[in-house]
Amino acid sequence: MSSSQSSSLGLLLKALPLASLASAATLNSNYKFNPLEHLGGVAPYFESKDPVASPDVPQGCTASRAAYLVRHAAIAANDFDYETYLEPFVSKVENKTNIDWSKIPTLNFLADWSAPVGEEDEEMLTRVGRLEATRLGVDLFFRYSHLKLPKKVYTSSAERTHKSAQSLVRGFEFDDNTMNVVDIYEGKKSGADSLTPYKACPKYSSSAGSDESSVMKKKYTKPIMARLNDLAPEFNFTTNDVYGMMEMCGYESVIRGKSPFCDLDLFTPDDWLAWEYTEDVRYHYNVGYGNEVAGAVGLPWLNATASLLMNNDKEAEDLYVSFTHRELPPMVLVAMGLFNNSQFGGVAESINDTMPLDRINYRRAWKASSILPFLTNLAVERLNCTGSYGYEDGEYYRVLVNSAPQPLDQCADGPGTTCSRAGFESYLQERVNMFSGDKGFTAACGVEYKNSTDTLSIYTDSGVGNGTIVGKRHEKSYHF
Numbered sequence: 001m002s003s004s005q006s007s008s009l010g011l012l013l014k015a016l017p018l019a020s021l022a023s024a025a026t027l028n029s030n031y032k033f034n035p036l037e038h039l040g041g042v043a044p045y046f047e048s049k050d051p052v053a054s055p056d057v058p059q060g061c062t063a064s065r066a067a068y069l070v071r072h073a074a075i076a077a078n079d080f081d082y083e084t085y086l087e088p089f090v091s092k093v094e095n096k097t098n099i100d101w102s103k104i105p106t107l108n109f110l111a112d113w114s115a116p117v118g119e120e121d122e123e124m125l126t127r128v129g130r131l132e133a134t135r136l137g138v139d140l141f142f143r144y145s146h147l148k149l150p151k152k153v154y155t156s157s158a159e160r161t162h163k164s165a166q167s168l169v170r171g172f173e174f175d176d177n178t179m180n181v182v183d184i185y186e187g188k189k190s191g192a193d194s195l196t197p198y199k200a201c202p203k204y205s206s207s208a209g210s211d212e213s214s215v216m217k218k219k220y221t222k223p224i225m226a227r228l229n230d231l232a233p234e235f236n237f238t239t240n241d242v243y244g245m246m247e248m249c250g251y252e253s254v255i256r257g258k259s260p261f262c263d264l265d266l267f268t269p270d271d272w273l274a275w276e277y278t279e280d281v282r283y284h285y286n287v288g289y290g291n292e293v294a295g296a297v298g299l300p301w302l303n304a305t306a307s308l309l310m311n312n313d314k315e316a317e318d319l320y321v322s323f324t325h326r327e328l329p330p331m332v333l334v335a336m337g338l339f340n341n342s343q344f345g346g347v348a349e350s351i352n353d354t355m356p357l358d359r360i361n362y363r364r365a366w367k368a369s370s371i372l373p374f375l376t377n378l379a380v381e382r383l384n385c386t387g388s389y390g391y392e393d394g395e396y397y398r399v400l401v402n403s404a405p406q407p408l409d410q411c412a413d414g415p416g417t418t419c420s421r422a423g424f425e426s427y428l429q430e431r432v433n434m435f436s437g438d439k440g441f442t443a444a445c446g447v448e449y450k451n452s453t454d455t456l457s458i459y460t461d462s463g464v465g466n467g468t469i470v471g472k473r474h475e476k477s478y479h480f
């Protein structure tokens, strides 16, 4: 390069903002990549704007009621992930004391890294988790400040969901002790009548999807293993080590607020996209369109929620908030027909063909990072619209997933992504028809216990009680 060329290049570089230098590519590229937004079920809460429609209500509309279904906030590893991926990697690092990590590029942080999580922390809500749930409480207060505060927040009975509900209440209520938390037992015989109906569904298996996802897991980790084993042959990195290190990026971030495993010099954007797709395949078969019971398990919440919002009972709450685990929100999305890869697809194609095992379908609608990060939340709103140009005054309905309004198939006769009451009623009827009778919860799940039910009635059943007060202080025994 001549000196005049190099100095004009120097000038050009100085004129560019630093960010575009850091992310490389070219003059016009503004490529940026944040691994925390591609971590599926271990992503700290974020709003993926999928789709980018505005979260604000359409002109002339105000929310008059809303119901939220929320996954618990961030935890320090579930027991499966801990035992399968995190602990084996950590104990290998601790055992192989002969490796001088400090000399090994991209892995030198391991020289003085210690595990952020031990067995005693499994399943516990982290500080980041508490913050996430509290922030959602504040967000709900801002979004619905004109509505009555709910008297109760419902939660499945596990500690992580219960504490998430308490944290939300702390952000939501203004004076102490106006909102209670009501625990709903996570039983194996609840039928559809709980916030964890999949646990009472014999045909649901928590390991569904692992065989299918292991195809992509093996494929994408192979070159990464080779690269890392070239750097540190004594460690003998395995598929599960690589997968677990990437998962550690999510868990360590929600425990310590940051993680060296998220560094893009260690794992590239392509590596993260393949990790994400591996998980999306798993969730497709586990809780998504590739699982034959998903819609039947999700429907009771949709149906019960629709009747809470559509009734004109003056005593009814304005807001319903319920906490559950990662399985239920995606199953409700299937019941609703959202994030369906086939929606605008070809005719005869099977839904399973939309998630090939050996290559990534980059244009899929089914993305766990949008659907079930920690604290994922799904809302149905009843809106009162007057003076929305081009639309009659009246009642409209819409669905939000992590604040992003979702267009409902066959329910699009209102402003923005909303539909009219009549449109919503016929949409609901169509969904109920798809997952009831011999396709309803009891039949689809192959339930053998005697007292199953296809409907969810906790919101109207006085038997669930009034719950317990929350208070502003966290208990001392809190782990993080």
Ligand SMILES: *[C@@H]1O[C@H](CO)[C@@H](O)[C@H](O)[C@H]1NC(C)=O
Pocket: 088, 091, 092, 095
């Ligand atoms: C670590 O060392 C202990 C004791 O030698 C052994 O029992 C354990 O299997 C080792 N773990 C790994 C992951 O190598």
Ligand SMILES: *[C@@H]1O[C@H](CO)[C@@H](O)[C@H](O)[C@H]1NC(C)=O
Pocket: 187, 189, 190, 191, 192, 193, 451, 452, 453
């Ligand atoms: C069915 O009976 C079991 C055990 O008696 C109970 O725990 C469960 O809640 C019942 N289910 C329903 C839907 O009432």
Ligand SMILES: *[C@@H]1O[C@H](CO)[C@@H](O)[C@H](O)[C@H]1NC(C)=O
Pocket: 236, 238
């Ligand atoms: C590396 O790990 C794999 C899987 O645990 C094992 O089968 C293999 O024998 C190990 N190789 C060496 C050189 O230790």
Ligand SMILES: *[C@@H]1O[C@H](CO)[C@@H](O)[C@H](O)[C@H]1NC(C)=O
Pocket: 285, 290, 291, 292, 350, 351, 352
């Ligand atoms: C998709 O695959 C799952 C698991 O093999 C199977 O149960 C389901 O029936 C398949 N779905 C369709 C529509 O073929």
Ligand SMILES: *[C@@H]1O[C@H](CO)[C@@H](O)[C@H](O)[C@H]1NC(C)=O
Pocket: 289, 295, 334, 336, 337, 340, 341, 342, 343, 344, 345
């Ligand atoms: C997904 O979309 C396809 C194509 O529109 C449709 O045939 C199928 O019923 C949808 N699945 C569900 C569960 O709604």
Ligand SMILES: *[C@@H]1O[C@H](CO)[C@@H](O)[C@H](O)[C@H]1NC(C)=O
Pocket: 064, 384, 385, 386
């Ligand atoms: C809807 O809004 C209009 C105008 O603000 C108001 O007059 C009406 O009472 C509202 N209806 C309901 C059901 O809230």
Ligand SMILES: *[C@@H]1O[C@H](CO)[C@@H](O)[C@H](O)[C@H]1NC(C)=O
Pocket: 299, 300, 303, 304, 307, 432, 435, 436, 440, 454, 455, 456
């Ligand atoms: C749907 O809700 C209605 C009204 O609450 C109820 O009568 C019906 O049994 C429910 N159906 C299902 C499948 O949940």
Ligand SMILES: *[C@@H]1O[C@H](CO)[C@@H](O)[C@H](O)[C@H]1NC(C)=O
Pocket: 465, 466
């Ligand atoms: C729950 O609260 C209502 C209204 O305050 C009260 O009438 C009812 O007795 C309470 N139920 C229980 C089980 O405490």
